[in-house]
Amino acid sequence: MNAIEFDRLRARLAHPGSLVTDPKRFEPYTHDATEFRRPPAAVLLAEDKADVIETVRFCREASIPITPRGTGTGLSGGCVPSEGALVVSTEPMDSLKIRAAERLAVCGPGVITKTLQDEAARYGLTYPPDPASYAECTLAGNVAEGAGGLRCKRFGVTKDYILGLEAVTADGLLLKTGCLNDYRGFSIGDLLVASEGTLAIVTSIVVRLTDLPGVGHTILAAFDDPGHAARTVAAITGSGMIPTVLEYVDGETVELANRYEKTEGLDRAEAVILVETSDRDPDVQAAEVDRICREHSCSYLRTASDVRDAEKLWQIRRNVSKAITDAAGARVSEDVAVPNSGFPALVEFVAAMNRAEPFKICCFGHAGDGNLHVNLLAEEAGEEALERLEPAVERLMEKTLELGGTLSGEHGIGLAKRKYLAREFDAATLGAMLAIKETLDPGDLFNPEKLFDRTP
Amino acid sequence: MNAIEFDRLRARLAHPGSLVTDPKRFEPYTHDATEFRRPPAAVLLAEDKADVIETVRFCREASIPITPRGTGTGLSGGCVPSEGALVVSTEPMDSLKIRAAERLAVCGPGVITKTLQDEAARYGLTYPPDPASYAECTLAGNVAEGAGGLRCKRFGVTKDYILGLEAVTADGLLLKTGCLNDYRGFSIGDLLVASEGTLAIVTSIVVRLTDLPGVGHTILAAFDDPGHAARTVAAITGSGMIPTVLEYVDGETVELANRYEKTEGLDRAEAVILVETSDRDPDVQAAEVDRICREHSCSYLRTASDVRDAEKLWQIRRNVSKAITDAAGARVSEDVAVPNSGFPALVEFVAAMNRAEPFKICCFGHAGDGNLHVNLLAEEAGEEALERLEPAVERLMEKTLELGGTLSGEHGIGLAKRKYLAREFDAATLGAMLAIKETLDPGDLFNPEKLFDRTP
Numbered sequence: 001m002n003a004i005e006f007d008r009l010r011a012r013l014a015h016p017g018s019l020v021t022d023p024k025r026f027e028p029y030t031h032d033a034t035e036f037r038r039p040p041a042a043v044l045l046a047e048d049k050a051d052v053i054e055t056v057r058f059c060r061e062a063s064i065p066i067t068p069r070g071t072g073t074g075l076s077g078g079c080v081p082s083e084g085a086l087v088v089s090t091e092p093m094d095s096l097k098i099r100a101a102e103r104l105a106v107c108g109p110g111v112i113t114k115t116l117q118d119e120a121a122r123y124g125l126t127y128p129p130d131p132a133s134y135a136e137c138t139l140a141g142n143v144a145e146g147a148g149g150l151r152c153k154r155f156g157v158t159k160d161y162i163l164g165l166e167a168v169t170a171d172g173l174l175l176k177t178g179c180l181n182d183y184r185g186f187s188i189g190d191l192l193v194a195s196e197g198t199l200a201i202v203t204s205i206v207v208r209l210t211d212l213p214g215v216g217h218t219i220l221a222a223f224d225d226p227g228h229a230a231r232t233v234a235a236i237t238g239s240g241m242i243p244t245v246l247e248y249v250d251g252e253t254v255e256l257a258n259r260y261e262k263t264e265g266l267d268r269a270e271a272v273i274l275v276e277t278s279d280r281d282p283d284v285q286a287a288e289v290d291r292i293c294r295e296h297s298c299s300y301l302r303t304a305s306d307v308r309d310a311e312k313l314w315q316i317r318r319n320v321s322k323a324i325t326d327a328a329g330a331r332v333s334e335d336v337a338v339p340n341s342g343f344p345a346l347v348e349f350v351a352a353m354n355r356a357e358p359f360k361i362c363c364f365g366h367a368g369d370g371n372l373h374v375n376l377l378a379e380e381a382g383e384e385a386l387e388r389l390e391p392a393v394e395r396l397m398e399k400t401l402e403l404g405g406t407l408s409g410e411h412g413i414g415l416a417k418r419k420y421l422a423r424e425f426d427a428a429t430l431g432a433m434l435a436i437k438e439t440l441d442p443g444d445l446f447n448p449e450k451l452f453d454r455t456p
Numbered sequence: 457m458n459a460i461e462f463d464r465l466r467a468r469l470a471h472p473g474s475l476v477t478d479p480k481r482f483e484p485y486t487h488d489a490t491e492f493r494r495p496p497a498a499v500l501l502a503e504d505k506a507d508v509i510e511t512v513r514f515c516r517e518a519s520i521p522i523t524p525r526g527t528g529t530g531l532s533g534g535c536v537p538s539e540g541a542l543v544v545s546t547e548p549m550d551s552l553k554i555r556a557a558e559r560l561a562v563c564g565p566g567v568i569t570k571t572l573q574d575e576a577a578r579y580g581l582t583y584p585p586d587p588a589s590y591a592e593c594t595l596a597g598n599v600a601e602g603a604g605g606l607r608c609k610r611f612g613v614t615k616d617y618i619l620g621l622e623a624v625t626a627d628g629l630l631l632k633t634g635c636l637n638d639y640r641g642f643s644i645g646d647l648l649v650a651s652e653g654t655l656a657i658v659t660s661i662v663v664r665l666t667d668l669p670g671v672g673h674t675i676l677a678a679f680d681d682p683g684h685a686a687r688t689v690a691a692i693t694g695s696g697m698i699p700t701v702l703e704y705v706d707g708e709t710v711e712l713a714n715r716y717e718k719t720e721g722l723d724r725a726e727a728v729i730l731v732e733t734s735d736r737d738p739d740v741q742a743a744e745v746d747r748i749c750r751e752h753s754c755s756y757l758r759t760a761s762d763v764r765d766a767e768k769l770w771q772i773r774r775n776v777s778k779a780i781t782d783a784a785g786a787r788v789s790e791d792v793a794v795p796n797s798g799f800p801a802l803v804e805f806v807a808a809m810n811r812a813e814p815f816k817i818c819c820f821g822h823a824g825d826g827n828l829h830v831n832l833l834a835e836e837a838g839e840e841a842l843e844r845l846e847p848a849v850e851r852l853m854e855k856t857l858e859l860g861g862t863l864s865g866e867h868g869i870g871l872a873k874r875k876y877l878a879r880e881f882d883a884a885t886l887g888a889m890l891a892i893k894e895t896l897d898p899g900d901l902f903n904p905e906k907l908f909d910r911t912p
Contacts, residue, residue, distance in 0.1 A: 101694035102795045102826075103609070124696045146640075153559070154666075159646065160616050173884035184602075184864050185877055185907065186655075186889045190615065190646030199642075210610075211698050214736060238557035240580045242667050280670060280735070339558045408640050421641055428629035432896060433642045439895040440888060451641065 001041040001064060001086065012054045015047040018092070029087045032074035033133075035330045035383050036415050040067070040081040044088045049166070049174065049203040052088060056201065056445070057172035059086055065448050068197040070110060070138030074145055075333050076414030078196045082448045088201055090140050098123055098209070104163055107205045109140030116207070125209040128155035131410065132321060140202045146194030148410030150245045153237075153369040154278060155213070157410065159193040164206035167192055167199075170441040175200060191436070196412050197447040199440050214279025216244055217286035218310035221293040222269035222300035226250055229271035230347035232296040233367040236275065237340040239292065241285050245276040246368030247317055248347070252354065253324065253362040253375075254316065260323040263316040265300045271347075273367065274317055276310075320364050328360075328377035330385045332393060332416070337371040338405030349399050350374055357392055371409035397423065418453040457497040457520060457542065468510045471503040474548070485543045488530035489589075491786050491839050492871050496523070496537040500544045505622070505630065505659040508544060512657065512901070513628035515542055521904050524653040526566060526594030530601055531789050532870030534652045538904045544657055546596050554579055554665070560619055563661045565596030572663070581665040584611035587866065588777060596658045602650030604866030606701045607669075609693075609825040610734060613866065614649060617664045621645040623656035626897040631656060647892070652868050653903040655896050670735025672700055673742035674766035677749040678725035678756035682706055685727035686803035688752040689823040692731065693796040695748065697741050701732040702824030703773055704803070708810065709780065709818040709831075710772065716779040719772040721756045727803075729823065730773055732766075776820050784816075784833035786841045788849060788872070792856040793827040793865030805855050806830055813848055827865035853879065874909040 001021075010016040020026070020043040029043045041064060046052050059066050068088050069079035081087050090109035096116065097106045100123040105116060113134040116127050130149035131137055137147070143165070148157045164178035165188075177189035192200055223229040233248055249257070251270035258266060266272060273293075277285035286303055293301050304310035324331060338346050347363075350372065354361040359379075365372040376392055378385035397407055397420045407417050407424050422430055434452060437444075457477075466472040476482070476499040485499045497520060502508050515522050524544050525535035537543050546565035552572065553562045556579040561572060569590040572583050586605035587593055593603070599621070604613045620634035621644075633645035648655055679685040689704055705713070707726035714722060722728060729749075733741035742759055749757050760766035780787060794802050803819075806828065810817040815835075821828040832848055834841035853863055853876045863873050863880050878886055890908065893900075 099795075099797075100696070101690070101797050103693070103698065104795075156612075156616065159643070160612065169884050169888065171884070173887075174882070175884040175888060176882055177885055178862075184650070184862055184869055185881060185886070186651055186892055187615070187646050187649060188885055188888050190643050190649075191892075193643060193646075194640065195642055211696075211734070211736065234557070237559070240556070240667075242559065278667070280667065339555075339560075341555075341557050406640055413640055425641060426630070426632055428625050428627070428631040429633055429644055430641070431629075432625065432631060432644050435895045436642055436647075436892060439891045 005062060006042060009055065009058045012058060013051050015051055018045045018047050018051065020045060028072065029069065029089065030081065032072045032077060032079050034075060034077045034416060035381065035386050036077040036080040038081045040087040041084055042086045044086065045092050046088055046090050047092055049168065052168050052201055052203055053172050053174065055086070055088060056168050056170070060170065060172060060443060060445055066445055067447050068144070068201045070141035071136050073133035073137040074141060074414065075335070075411040076145070076408065076416040078145055078412050078414035078450055080415060082450065090201070090203065091138060093203065100125060103209045105207050105209055107139050107207060109138060109202050109205060111139045113137055113139060113142060120209050121212065124212060126212045127161060127207055127209055129158045129161060139205050143193050143202055143205060144195070144197050145412035146410065148366065148369065148371065150247065150366055152366060154242050154244050159190060161208045162189060162193055162205065163208050165189040165192055165202055166204035168201045168203060170443060170445045178206065194412065196414060196451045198437060198451050199446060213244060215307065216277035216279050216282040218304040218313050219275045219286060219289050220302050220313040221273050221298040222266055223271045223297070224299050226271040226347050226351045227344060228296045229273050230344035232273055232293055234340060234344050235292045235296065236289060237368055239288060241288065242278060243275050243368055244278050245274065247274040247364065248367035248372070249317060249320060249364040250362055252360060253320055253364050256323040256327050256362060257316050257319045260319045260326065261315065265302065266316065269300065272316065274313060324362060324375050324377070329380040330378040330382060332376045332386055332389050334374040334393060334396060335365070335371060335409045335411040336374060336396060336400040336405055336407060337369060337409030338400055338403040340370050342403035342405065343367060343370050345403060346372055346400065353392060353395065359389065369409065370405065413451050415450060418451055421452060461518060462498060465511065465514045468514060469507045471507055474501045474503050474507065476501060484528065485525065485545065486537065488528045488533060488535050490531060490533045490872060491837065491842050492533040492536040494537045496543040497540055498542050500542065501548050502544055502546050503548055505624065508624050508657055508659055509628050509630065511542070511544060512624050512626070516626065516628060516899060516901055522901055523903050524600070524657045526597035527592050529589035529593040530597060530870065531791070531867040532601070532864065532872040534601055534868050534870035534906055536871060538906065546657070546659065547594060549659065556581060559665045561663050561665055563595050563663060565594060565658050565661060567595045569593055569595060569598060576665050577668065580668060582668045583617060583663055583665055585614045585617060595661050599649050599658055599661060600651070600653050601868035602866065604822065604825070604827065606703065606822055608822060610698050610700050615646060618645060618649055618661065619664050620662035621648055621658055622660035623648055623658045625656050626899060626901045634662065650868065652870060652907045654893060654907050655902060669700060671763065672733035672735050672738040674760040674769050675731045675742060675745050676758050676769040677729050677754040678722055679727045679753070680755050682727040682803050682807045683800060684752045685729050686800035688729055688749055690796060690800050691748045691752065692745060693824055695744060697744065698734060699731050699824055700734050701730065703730040703820065704823035705773060705776060705820040706818055708816060709776055709820050712779040712783050712818065713772050713775045716775045716782065717771065721758065722772065725756065728772065730769060780818060780831050780833070785836040786834040786838060788832040788842055788845050790830040790849060790852060791827060791865045791867040792830060792852060792861055792863060793825060794856060794859040794861035796826050798859035798861065799823060799826050801859060802828055802856065809848060809851065815845065825865065826861065869907050871906060874907055877908060
């Protein structure tokens with residue numbers, strides 16, 4: 001884009017000041033939370049849907065691709081600018097209306113997930129999906145990537161709470177789907193969830209709220225062997241109970257987290273699991289978890305005495321992300337997920353890979369959902385360092401698919417995993433996806449290069 | 457189709473006996489639970505997916521449309537044969553595997569919903585969607601129509617429990633989506649849910665199971681005025697609690713149900729509501745429901761003393777469908793749904809329509825979800841009788857959309873409501889739907905005439 005084009009677009013906007021064309025202001029829009037970096041052609045800090053529509057129409061006429069984004073907490077490169085792309089950030093569109101009597105909220109795309117949860121809590125309601133970045137990430141980002149979170153096995157993921165979406169199509173038209181717990185015709189809204197900004201730009205989101213879950217018991221158990229911990233997870237998920245949260249943290253991660261902030265009793269743990277039982281018969285469930293942990297030779301076991309004590313047990317889990325980031329120059333953060341019964345095999349595969357590779361691999365994740373965040377750490381920063389980790393990533397992907405799993409539980413495919421997408425799906429399914437992309441965005445206007453690897 | 461074509465198809469099937477070509481055996485496949493009737497060209501009682509694939513390929517080459525069906529309990533004409541269509545019934549494909557450790561079930565399309573629930577219950581698990589026909593309807597039918605049920609406000613609808621689908625495309629290819637609580641790429645599975653057999657034929661369904669909800673209190677309240685009852689519903693949904701079930705039954709329906717089987721205390725009720733509180737603080741919630749009912753001048757109020765007593769209170773609701781069917785020659789059964797706050801306006805609109813029209817209108821429904829089943833009763837049977845009811849149906853649809861609602865909460869669009877679909881959606885959304893149909897089924901092979909009204 002050149003100065004003349006900038007001026008032509010600016011002239012069409014209701015908020016001309018929202019178009020950022022000074023490269024000195026581009027840095028925050030060059031990346032997400034991965035190592036991928038690319039400068040945008042310009043950035044629209046969209047104030048309203050009318051400006052999004054005008055920008056889409058302009059870009060379509062001028063053949064300039066668009067990459068939509070929120071606060072950039074993503075972990076797959078999904079909102080890193082496509083080559084030559086104008087970035088449309090919907091972060092400023094953060095209006096929020098709770099309609100408590102309808103158990104729903106009408107949210108601007110830029111609403112922060114935690115803000116929605118806090119506001120809903122004032123009415124005794126909640127929005128259950130809780131990605132780790134919930135205090136910073138936007139709802140439209142959650143929708144784009146199909147975000148999950150700690151409580152997803154019990155309460156479901158983003159798509160389970162989206163009632164309706166308003167979005168701008170590649171034709172520059174406003175599309176509006178759903179408003180109730182029902183869709184008619186084809187579920188265009190469900191199709192947009194997890195489409196990673198490749199089909200439309202979301203301008204409004206109606207989410208279903210539900211009542212606040214009751215509090216269960218929190219239990220921490222440490223093990224001398226990651227295999228014992230993983231089999232404990234499988235025994236709990238196979239036991240008939242569905243904990244509200246069931247997290248796994250491996251020994252490498254525990255060590256990093258202990259360096260960051262020391263947690264009592266975990267000095268030499270080779271793996272830790274953290275459980276919050278559901279609020280249905282919590283005493284019975286806690287006793288059952290306790291029994292299963294002992295049966296699997298746990299080396300340390302503690303049930304929180306109350307909510308404040310539970311907070312202390314969660315400390316290690318909360319420190320995980322910062323501890324890993326501090327420890328590495330660069331990291332690849334994979335979020336493979338497998339059926340529950342395959343979880344021990346996945347954990348043991350990663351432990352063996354860690355022993356064999358020259359770089360450190362540490363992992364943690366929403367074990368109750370079969371989701372394992374595998375972090376491969378490089379000492380230096382940058383995209384090149386990541387390339388050296390790629391053969392290990394590929395083996396991880398192959399193992400995951402062999403176990404009947406998925407490349408990404410919640411981070412999305414983006415740039416990071418697009419070369420593996422065709423391995424997860426058969427030709428008919430992938431063909432249907434590509435046909436839909438071609439139909440709804442024939443000019444490849446929205447977020448080209450992402451999700452699908454279409455290099456010949 | 458002629459005898460030569462029948463033989464050609466038969467020769468390609470692994471189970472040639474599953475192709476029914478004797479018109480004397482066609483009757484069960486000419487209709488669903490509506491008044492629509494049309495004979496099929498032939499019927500495949502599919503034994504396996506290989507035969508479905510062969511049939512799709514054959515029909516595609518021979519330009520013979522296909523209408524998929526299950527047990528035919530639908531209420532929108534969705535599985536009534538399209539003009540000249542071969543019916544593919546997947547009812548015989550009823551294999552069922554519960555994978556309790558993964559909290560999921562892998563189901564053939566012909567599995568009966570109640571069978572799944574019964575089998576899951578053996579593991580302490582459940583599949584929450586519970587359409588009224590759950591003892592007879594198939595899972596693939598639930599998927600095709602996007603079925604809901606009594607507990608849907610609290611636990612969600614069919615789409616919220618579908619993890620993965622396997623389906624045969626119009627190209628005769630097998631498509632397979634999802635297996636976990638996550639999808640990557642575009643959610644083709646979610647697109648198939650509620651697509652009413654117009655995009656693919658479902659051959660396998662993976663559903664998420666959850667733990668059995670605890671039991672709440674059951675409360676029945678009668679009112680002298682439907683408006684009071686409807687405002688009671690709005691007060692309960694607006695109060696901060698989400699009951700497991702909240703049903704409304706109007707006076708006309710109560711009278712018919714009482715004729716069928718008498719329920720104590722409801723002799724002159726003009727409306728009844730039935731509540732099952734959730735299992736979170738049921739005593740507190742029951743007291744709150746009791747208070748709200750009294751505040752809205754209920755004429756009769758009873759809380760069940762135990763589970764057996766609760767069964768007696770539910771009797772009237774269980775009798776509703778049979779009582780209405782017995783009373784009418786033909787009926788149109790609409791299932792409009794509105795946001796909770798619009799429920800009183802909808803109920804009063806229908807009550808006024810009942811007073812003004814020469815035919816009887818009676819209604820009941822999942823009030824907690826804003827869903828009202830409006831039954832317009834004709835004295836004679838047949839499609840012609842229904843045509844005389846159509847102007848009233850049209851006014852009902854207009855009112856529903858004016859209140860921000862949807863044409864169908866759970867029955868689907870089918871033949872019955874296709875002429876109104878374009879009024880619910882804007883041009884961009886409807887355009888996206890039609891473009892997807894054209895892309896995935898360019899020859900209009902699957903269930904033509906349904907869902908969309910494409911007559912010029």
